[in-house]
Amino acid sequence: MLTRRVEEPGRKKLDDRAKPAIQLPTDAIVRITKTTICGTDLHILKGDVATCRPGTALGHEGVGVVDAVGAAVATFKPGDRVLISCITACGRCEYCRKAMYSHCANGGWILGHRIDGTQAEFVRIPHADTSLYPIPEDADEEALVMLSDILPTGFECGVLNGKVKVGSSVAIVGSGPIGLAALLTAQFYAPSEIIMIDLDDNRLAVGKRFGATATINSTNGDAARQVMELTSGRGVDTAIEAVGIPLTFELCQDIIAPGGTIANVGVHGIKVDLHLERLWSHNVTITTSLVDTVSIPMLLKSVQAKRVDAGQLITHRFKLHQIAQAYETFGKAADTKALKVIIEV
């Protein structure tokens, strides 16, 4: 079986390994039809993700067809088309009972991290009943690949945590795939203002096309002042941090209105300053989270009802044997203008 795996930092291989087999009665084997690459995959290849098991096949997103199921799998049977959640949920631990699948005691983010992932012809999905989702007959498979991780992440970690509300003002710092996923799903709540902030004019233009009411290029360090101007000096009700560096988290603190919420989505490598000397009396909320993907069923309905066009995030398409090229394209997004790339298997 062909798969993309990480051996050691910096090295990439597409190699042949045995097709995975059912190990537990709750497992399913899924034949991947479409997958994609996540920013996290790049981090793994750079060696930034210390918890990643060496030799793991990469990828935690994708759709496919059930190939085999364990004896205890009740929801799916071979031949069923399924969407794979990037988060594996046992459905029975304390965290799963609270719908906090990200911290599942028997799963969580393990695909392409602790066990072989989806950038492969086949993948083993533990706890299949609660980690796969049936795909409607007439669904657009490509668009649904966006529901494995990127759309739920933008929605749950950015929009829901950020308490985006009808009539409220939102700033999204970072107009990459995650920031844009937040932008798309923020519109579920009809906020009055959505300001996209980025260094890249192309990505800001995409933001505008996707529904931003204003865009700010923060290159000149003037973004905070511009946000204040756009909000009559008040700041925004929700600031979504979708980059993951101290500078952007700092910006969020500069533009948040009293009573507002900073929803951190970015993956941070180092600590940041929190200005409690100023914010202690500002009535702000700061949230962090790994995605739970509890919103997948809702997002499926919303995609089907055409309330959100998830497919807009897809800019490039490749075959599995072109995966090196896909990584190249995705990795040089500033040049290639790549957002999400589809890899057809």
Next chain:
Amino acid sequence: MLTRRVEEPGRKKLDDRAKPAIQLPTDAIVRITKTTICGTDLHILKGDVATCRPGTALGHEGVGVVDAVGAAVATFKPGDRVLISCITACGRCEYCRKAMYSHCANGGWILGHRIDGTQAEFVRIPHADTSLYPIPEDADEEALVMLSDILPTGFECGVLNGKVKVGSSVAIVGSGPIGLAALLTAQFYAPSEIIMIDLDDNRLAVGKRFGATATINSTNGDAARQVMELTSGRGVDTAIEAVGIPLTFELCQDIIAPGGTIANVGVHGIKVDLHLERLWSHNVTITTSLVDTVSIPMLLKSVQAKRVDAGQLITHRFKLHQIAQAYETFGKAADTKALKVIIEV
């Protein structure tokens, strides 16, 4: 009229000044019967509160009797016994409409800060209809002084923001008056565990008496490990920061469980480190706030229904002419074991 005022940092005076008069139709003049000293008053005297108007009479807590009302005051009349909120709320601005009185565009924390306060024989209360509360016939006035600031602060900024829940685990870092107010009001929600953490064994003993299920003296730097042990390695669902220094905020980050909330109550003078490199995927919420005092009516009912014994916080009593001694006692709390002092006017 005798009043306590701040002239310049470090200097204290009890001086004679004119009795305040109605300035706007929404004002009331209240004759103070009982007031108290807040940690913030000490900060002002030390010169730490730059926004404090020089010469302001101190004090933002107290109960009294209405002496006079402006033409537009509809709820109160001379002779009515009233509880004074530390927060002045106009009741009509955008923030007041959202019950976020702390940021009232026409009030907020102004008593003993921007205008003369309650450590005096008389005080002018702007927006009286929405900044005073009627005192029930049979109420214990002393206990109600705790409802001007300390109890709502512990409750709103600590317990409510911290989402204390039935069956949950809570750690309160700081067993001073604010931490103890959080402890008393956390019990409204029947959490399973409430761990008090402080450097002072006397204050921890008070915590135990007030209902803590465990206490930790953090002198030896071992508090985080002990909390983890008490919570089976999980951490606490709610960590209430009631001190206001980087070290205690750091401790909160070390002991918070996935999905938990750090509610900051402490007044911070400098920035703190936020460990997003670790917390980004931990699904935590951090809140800050100045008290809104929206909970005063509820707390009044709860005191009357004997659901909380607010009077327990009172350790010392003085007359207004003894105010220097009251400050002395309150300022040296480690020696005097003072929590809240009542000043009878």
Next chain:
Amino acid sequence: MLTRRVEEPGRKKLDDRAKPAIQLPTDAIVRITKTTICGTDLHILKGDVATCRPGTALGHEGVGVVDAVGAAVATFKPGDRVLISCITACGRCEYCRKAMYSHCANGGWILGHRIDGTQAEFVRIPHADTSLYPIPEDADEEALVMLSDILPTGFECGVLNGKVKVGSSVAIVGSGPIGLAALLTAQFYAPSEIIMIDLDDNRLAVGKRFGATATINSTNGDAARQVMELTSGRGVDTAIEAVGIPLTFELCQDIIAPGGTIANVGVHGIKVDLHLERLWSHNVTITTSLVDTVSIPMLLKSVQAKRVDAGQLITHRFKLHQIAQAYETFGKAADTKALKVIIEV
């Protein structure tokens, strides 16, 4: 001053009476520029509203210009353009503090009911600071007349109480002005399905145009079966009752999914059957409410941000002297296809 008033059931008059004057320091006098007629006004004229004070000038909706203000009014001054809430809120009573203005101890629904209303050249607005809203410079006044009552009612009593959610299914029983206001504002939350149900094909066509995903003419008594078919036998998550008779409330009980909410908006004259013998284990919620109009500021922002086109509800326009004709047109809606009529003063 010309005004429309009710003398006794069935009789209508446009008569001349004295221009109202400031009575309390919190009053404002507003010169009406545009007003409208509500279904409730028809009920009053029919004699159905026993609480209506005889001789009251009708009307509780409208926009205008401040003509005079009492000494305690702080937010508005003569010349300010304002939107009038149908609910008068004192801003200080227990209910107003909880943002439940509908039950304001010193106000509530009094305009055109207990005191003279807005179908007049001038109207006195008690508690002006908390019962009027400033109109943005560039706003469409006509559209804003829809924010006095109809849009907040559809939104608060229907959409918010009904917990309309992203991806959920909604049925609105009654496609009159209130049902359509619910339809317009339900779309703030991007539900997957919104089914309009009515007896009148014209109103259903309007519903379709306003964003319904399906419409059902319930004339043949088959509506429940059709809703079940549209929802795969599950029923709807939200059923909004916007008629006010036993039959339509019955229908809501027939189509509500387990865990769903029936939000009653209709004004009922008689009791209804509640099928607890079936619903006791169905995990449903039923809500009732008079509008609080707390959503007016948010709706103002949403209209300005073009998130909702409130003006769509307006079908006819009249001058004040044509008010009898306006009532005629509005009263015979089935024939005239009237939704909301604008009366220019």
Next chain:
Amino acid sequence: MLTRRVEEPGRKKLDDRAKPAIQLPTDAIVRITKTTICGTDLHILKGDVATCRPGTALGHEGVGVVDAVGAAVATFKPGDRVLISCITACGRCEYCRKAMYSHCANGGWILGHRIDGTQAEFVRIPHADTSLYPIPEDADEEALVMLSDILPTGFECGVLNGKVKVGSSVAIVGSGPIGLAALLTAQFYAPSEIIMIDLDDNRLAVGKRFGATATINSTNGDAARQVMELTSGRGVDTAIEAVGIPLTFELCQDIIAPGGTIANVGVHGIKVDLHLERLWSHNVTITTSLVDTVSIPMLLKSVQAKRVDAGQLITHRFKLHQIAQAYETFGKAADTKALKVIIEV
């Protein structure tokens, strides 16, 4: 194996049948150590529960020891002491994902209803991982029997649905086991007033002992007036219906304050009148529900933390061979003063 089963309405048998066996890999067999009788069991024996499968062994409450588990059961092993939920939850269907286990597509209330129940020496528990709960080492088993159904029902359907809040007023109509379970768990939220209403002075005395702040014997039809008097004419914020007949639901409508919630817990056999002609503008919420038992883990912690004394509900104890006598005692509660009876197996 000895078991209590229902053959046909009115007939009762304790008979010998085969010990149940694992049927699916997700099943567990539990050896019952303690069980109890529910009011619903009486309804079944009277023939009131049409959905009950003839010949079913009764009982849906109990604690025991795991005897055997299917291949896919991961949380439990033979020898584990477990608490049995009255609701069987598959953990994977749409409803379970929303923590609405009562409507589980593959479970729900099936024990002692659709499949053999717990009034037996052994019981088969489908979906064991998500339908059983581990019992702490030092727990009081008898008290935990109250957590299978009665305590979660009072808490979830009464207290949580009824939105009991700190400082609020609560009336509980019906001081039987369910009403008393609501009373015990309402105190988690420190309401200011809890008024118990019943026809039986003994049960009211129990209510008083369990923490009611007032009791009303409603025999003379005067209960509504008395509640109004106790609440200064305002009514209660929460009315919990714990009887299940039109008269008591009527009473709830008579005593509910504007903005309040009627939480129906009673099992109703016939429809009731809903006075929308009065309540339409009263801003009330009415809820119904079958228990989900999602609160069992929290209740376990609360029992262990001594925040609630569930054992107080137990009035009588029997051995399994005395089950007829246990039914007799429980069925004649007015005479025997029985609340919950423990049956030791």
